[in-house]
Amino acid sequence: MRRLDLAIGIGGAAGQGIATPGDILARIFVRRGLHVNAYNAYQSIIRGGHIFLTLRTSDQPVLSQGDKIDVLMPLNQDTMNRHLKLMRAGSAVLFNSDTIKPGVVPDGVQLCPFSVKALAPTTRGDLVQNTLALAAVLRLIKVEFEILEEILTLQFRRKGAAAVAENVGVARAGYDYAATHFTALPFSLPDTGKRLAFFEGNQALAMGGAAAGVRFYCAYPMSPSSGVLHWMARHARQLGIMVRQVEDEIGVINMAIGAAHTGCRAMCATSGGGFALMSEALGAAAMMEIPVVCINVQRAGPATGVPTKTEQGDLWQVMGAGQGDYPRIIVAPTNIGDCFKVVPTLFNLVDKFQCPGIILSDLLLSEGRSSIDPAELDFNVPIDRGDVVGLNGDGPPVNGGFKRYLVTESGVSPRALPGTPGYVHVVATDEHDEDGVLISDEFTDPHKRQAIHEKRMRKMDGVLPLLAPPVLHGPADAHVTLVGWGSTEGVIREAMQQLAEAGIVANNLQIRWLVPLHAEAIVSILSRCRAVIIVENNYSGQFARYLRAETGIVAGGHIRKYDGEPFMPHHIVDGVTAILAGSTKRYVPVHEIQV
Amino acid sequence: MKETTMATMAQTEHVKVTVKDLKGKVDPDWCPGCGDFGVLAALKQAIAELGLQPHTVLTISGIGCSSNLPGYLNTYGMHTLHGRALAVATGAQLGNHHLKIVVTGGDGDGYGIGGNHFVHAMRRNVDLTYIVMNNQIYGLTTGQLSPTSSKGMNTKSTPFGSVENPVNPIPLAIAAGATYVARGFTGQQKQLVELIKGGLQHRGFALIDTFSPCVTYNHDNTHEFFKQRTRKLEEMGHDPTDVHAAMEKGWLWGEVIPIGLFWRRQDLPALDQLEPVLGAGGPLAHRPLGVAPDIARALIAELM
Ligand SMILES: Cc1ncc(C[n+]2csc(CCOP(=O)(O)OP(=O)(O)O)c2C)c(N)n1
Ligand code: SF4
Numbered sequence: 080m081r082r083l084d085l086a087i088g089i090g091g092a093a094g095q096g097i098a099t100p101g102d103i104l105a106r107i108f109v110r111r112g113l114h115v116n117a118y119n120a121y122q123s124i125i126r127g128g129h130i131f132l133t134l135r136t137s138d139q140p141v142l143s144q145g146d147k148i149d150v151l152m153p154l155n156q157d158t159m160n161r162h163l164k165l166m167r168a169g170s171a172v173l174f175n176s177d178t179i180k181p182g183v184v185p186d187g188v189q190l191c192p193f194s195v196k197a198l199a200p201t202t203r204g205d206l207v208q209n210t211l212a213l214a215a216v217l218r219l220i221k222v223e224f225e226i227l228e229e230i231l232t233l234q235f236r237r238k239g240a241a242a243v244a245e246n247v248g249v250a251r252a253g254y255d256y257a258a259t260h261f262t263a264l265p266f267s268l269p270d271t272g273k274r275l276a277f278f279e280g281n282q283a284l285a286m287g288g289a290a291a292g293v294r295f296y297c298a299y300p301m302s303p304s305s306g307v308l309h310w311m312a313r314h315a316r317q318l319g320i321m322v323r324q325v326e327d328e329i330g331v332i333n334m335a336i337g338a339a340h341t342g343c344r345a346m347c348a349t350s351g352g353g354f355a356l357m358s359e360a361l362g363a364a365a366m367m368e369i370p371v372v373c374i375n376v377q378r379a380g381p382a383t384g385v386p387t388k389t390e391q392g393d394l395w396q397v398m399g400a401g402q403g404d405y406p407r408i409i410v411a412p413t414n415i416g417d418c419f420k421v422v423p424t425l426f427n428l429v430d431k432f433q434c435p436g437i438i439l440s441d442l443l444l445s446e447g448r449s450s451i452d453p454a455e456l457d458f459n460v461p462i463d464r465g466d467v468v469g470l471n472g473d474g475p476p477v478n479g480g481f482k483r484y485l486v487t488e489s490g491v492s493p494r495a496l497p498g499t500p501g502y503v504h505v506v507a508t509d510e511h512d513e514d515g516v517l518i519s520d521e522f523t524d525p526h527k528r529q530a531i532h533e534k535r536m537r538k539m540d541g542v543l544p545l546l547a548p549p550v551l552h553g554p555a556d557a558h559v560t561l562v563g564w565g566s567t568e569g570v571i572r573e574a575m576q577q578l579a580e581a582g583i584v585a586n587n588l589q590i591r592w593l594v595p596l597h598a599e600a601i602v603s604i605l606s607r608c609r610a611v612i613i614v615e616n617n618y619s620g621q622f623a624r625y626l627r628a629e630t631g632i633v634a635g636g637h638i639r640k641y642d643g644e645p646f647m648p649h650h651i652v653d654g655v656t657a658i659l660a661g662s663t664k665r666y667v668p669v670h671e672i673q674v
Numbered sequence: 675m676k677e678t679t680m681a682t683m684a685q686t687e688h689v690k691v692t693v694k695d696l697k698g699k700v701d702p703d704w705c706p707g708c709g710d711f712g713v714l715a716a717l718k719q720a721i722a723e724l725g726l727q728p729h730t731v732l733t734i735s736g737i738g739c740s741s742n743l744p745g746y747l748n749t750y751g752m753h754t755l756h757g758r759a760l761a762v763a764t765g766a767q768l769g770n771h772h773l774k775i776v777v778t779g780g781d782g783d784g785y786g787i788g789g790n791h792f793v794h795a796m797r798r799n800v801d802l803t804y805i806v807m808n809n810q811i812y813g814l815t816t817g818q819l820s821p822t823s824s825k826g827m828n829t830k831s832t833p834f835g836s837v838e839n840p841v842n843p844i845p846l847a848i849a850a851g852a853t854y855v856a857r858g859f860t861g862q863q864k865q866l867v868e869l870i871k872g873g874l875q876h877r878g879f880a881l882i883d884t885f886s887p888c889v890t891y892n893h894d895n896t897h898e899f900f901k902q903r904t905r906k907l908e909e910m911g912h913d914p915t916d917v918h919a920a921m922e923k924g925w926l927w928g929e930v931i932p933i934g935l936f937w938r939r940q941d942l943p944a945l946d947q948l949e950p951v952l953g954a955g956g957p958l959a960h961r962p963l964g965v966a967p968d969i970a971r972a973l974i975a976e977l978m
Contacts, residue, residue, distance in 0.1 A: 278977045
């Protein structure tokens with residue numbers, strides 16, 4: 080028996096029913112306490128095209144979609160043709176032999192044809208082949224039939240007893256057929272006795288918002304960020320969150336600012352194009368000193384780009400969003416669980432420092448799915464609203480003397496919410512004095528402008544010590560240090576394991592807080608490293624340039640990918656090997672699976 | 675007056691508010707003779723006459739000469755971005771629906787750059803009082819074409835005369851779903867005060883498009899121009915509950931330009947009244963944060 084590390088690939092055209100068998104499999108795995116990682120490579124069409132879902136499970140945490148497929152479930156000929164060449168010895172291909180012809184398989188790959196016509200002659204409906212294939216897979220990995228029966232019963236209950244019986248019957252036929260015709264795979268599927276939760280990054284971000292106490296959420300639909308909106312809308316009434324779909328992203332961020340000004344924790348999410356529209360208002364939030372959180376789920380750009388493909392190409396956009404200098408906090412969660420955790424932390428910071436906060440996710444994280452120990456989903460998080468007078472509508476009146484933008488050493492001035500007696504004031508996007516009076520035009524006073532601008536910018540000095548500095552993961556004395564940011568953590572860590580097997584000791588410095596950056600801590604870590612390679616999902620090395628600007632560190636090598644698909648571990652292994660061998664400084668892997 | 679505002683005011687209702695109390699920290703920097711002075715005066719008068727406490731009012735503007743207004747008024751205020759006041763105001767209204775929110779700005783701000791928010795705020799019937807200081811020109815940027823500038827008008831950006839048709843906010847607002855649509859003129863102060871009071875008391879989106887002549891850059895649509903042409907709707911026998919008549923009067927432009935209340939509809943709930951999340955509860959902004967343990971458990975259970 081091998082240690083459990085099983086990857087199932089389900090491929091077909093949009094509309095062929097890939098999600099349902101994927102969900103059922105994932106559910107079965109997490110109910111046994113097994114870890115799951117799922118990545119769906121898809122296109123922006125409702126029907127047709129090619130979709131490929133990789134579902135990987137293990138008794139250890141699964142860090143990425145991996146490199147291999149153990150079970151291929153092609154739902155059409157196209158999938159068979161595209162993916163067969165990547166199957167390795169010991170793997171199996173399950174397919175409907177009525178409509179799909181097998182190609183030439185590499186040695187040791189088990190072809191498992193089944194005939195829908197023969198196994199389910201009386202059943203109509205397009206999705207029979209999925210049920211048959213699903214049942215057969217479960218037999219191959221020795222999951223008891225009763226588990227599938229229970230899930231199908233739950234799923235078809237609403238359609239009546241006849242539908243349940245029919246589907247369970249079809250499944251039984253597939254299961255039994257597999258028992259007698261196919262060879263079981265060398266995996267045992269343990270039951271840890273514990274149940275895990277399974278969610279996508281967008282859900283994690285939305286739930287993190289709920290935990291943070293978000294009271295106002297608005298968005299304009301844009302892939303791959305819409306999942307946050309969908310979760311929020313579905314749970315709005317249960318949680319008491321005002322959720323609105325708005326006319327455009329300019330409206331989104333401005334509405335969020337309006338709600339935030341009244342005292343609500345306000346959040347929104349978009350992707351790069353929508354974020355571009357929000358730029359001016361992010362500066363406005365900083366100028367008026369109103370805390371607000373915006374999530375940018377990056378997709379491949381520029382412009383409309385590739386809406387269903389991942390990239391880390393917006394780093395420079397978010398750092399430069401909006402005119403002028405202004406305080407902002409930017410964080411890139413490093414895994415799906417972190418998407419949940421980072422939101423309450425960021426809200427406490429933006430409330431404390433009264434400035435915008437940006438979460439830089441990407442399609443890989445936001446639409447990728449992962450198991451998580453439910454104990455890690457702690458909704459009972461500390462809440463720090465910062466210095467707010469009269470949060471509950473009461474506060475000692477100060478008779479008009481309130482200075483909303485009082486110059487303080489920390490740069491933070493007490494905030495008063497509209498409606499509070501005694502603190503009437505005006506906030507402005509024009510430059511203003513301590514009391515909110517404009518100094519933008521005729522009253523401009525260079526000394527005042529400098530003082531108030533410094534007050535705002537000083538906040539950033541206060542933020543940095545509150546952020547956890549990055550720590551080196553892995554052996555301290557490694558041959559090579561892989562530096563990444565955000566979503567690449569999992570794949571880098573898995574590549575490290577593979578490198579170790581090849582005799583190359585690697586460690587990883589993953590950057591989570593991007594602005595402000597712990598430059599000193601990074602310099603002291605990286606100056607002790609033997610070789611530094613930066614891994615990122617973009618063409619120009621946006622993080623490498625940022626790191627050089629902030630620390631003067633010039634990495635010895637770069638591994639970059641910008642074809643729309645995320646890294647697979649072997650891409651990084653190949654890159655490290657090539658760079659350490661001196662054959663290149665900039666390695667761009669070729670993504671071999673055509674999706 | 676809506677119930678909610680009454681509730682907020684209850685704590686301090688004995689304090690009588692005068693026009694003097696509503697004076698902001700600084701004096702307006704508008705050109706002498708600018709129509710915007712008349713709007714500011716009328717707004718203060720309306721607030722005082724309705725007895726609204728300054729801290730219960732939030733005045734939100736965009737950018738432009740006219741949008742500087744919140745700084746000249748002693749209420750809570752937000753001087754936001756060019757064209758974005760209505761979006762900010764929508765968020766603020768839903769964030770704290772006990773506030774009385776007044777939005778002020780120019781025609782370029784509202785009908786040009788803010789055109790999209792304008793249409794959508796009206797179709798949502800957000801409970802806002804929107805006063806547009808319509809001078810048919812861009813004042814702050816020194817005299818370029820505005821979306822309401824007349825066809826043929828010579829401006830800095832149309833030295834040979836504009837060839838574009840102006841936007842007509844009155845029929846546009848009626849069609850988009852505003853439930854209180856009025857037009858005022860700074861030369862008719864008493865009527866303007868009444869129109870603003872009506873807007874503040876109206877539950878839903880109230881537009882008060884106001885001719886507020888720019889004495890510096892618009893030499894066509896002057897105070898005198900409007901004085902000669904404006905006619906009060908109430909004197910024209912107009913029925914503001916008749917939408918067809920309202921549309922028809924809204925299109926009148928020439929020797930007679932009607933001012934007054936074109937259209938009012940009181941049977942439609944405002945957005946916040948339709949939002950179940952608000953229900954009977956107080957402002958969202960004042961509600962405690964945190965997720966109850968049983969709800970948290972239910973949310974996690976969904977994932978398992
Ligand atoms: C995004 C953006 N574009 C342009 C400007 C410059 N700008 C400031 S005010 C204004 C127009 C003002 O016209 P209007 O809204 O009619 O107000 P008025 O000054 O006439 O009262 C413009 C174009 C700006 N501030 N922001
Ligand atoms: S430029 Fe025109 S609109 Fe601006 S203050 Fe002067 S008169 Fe008023």
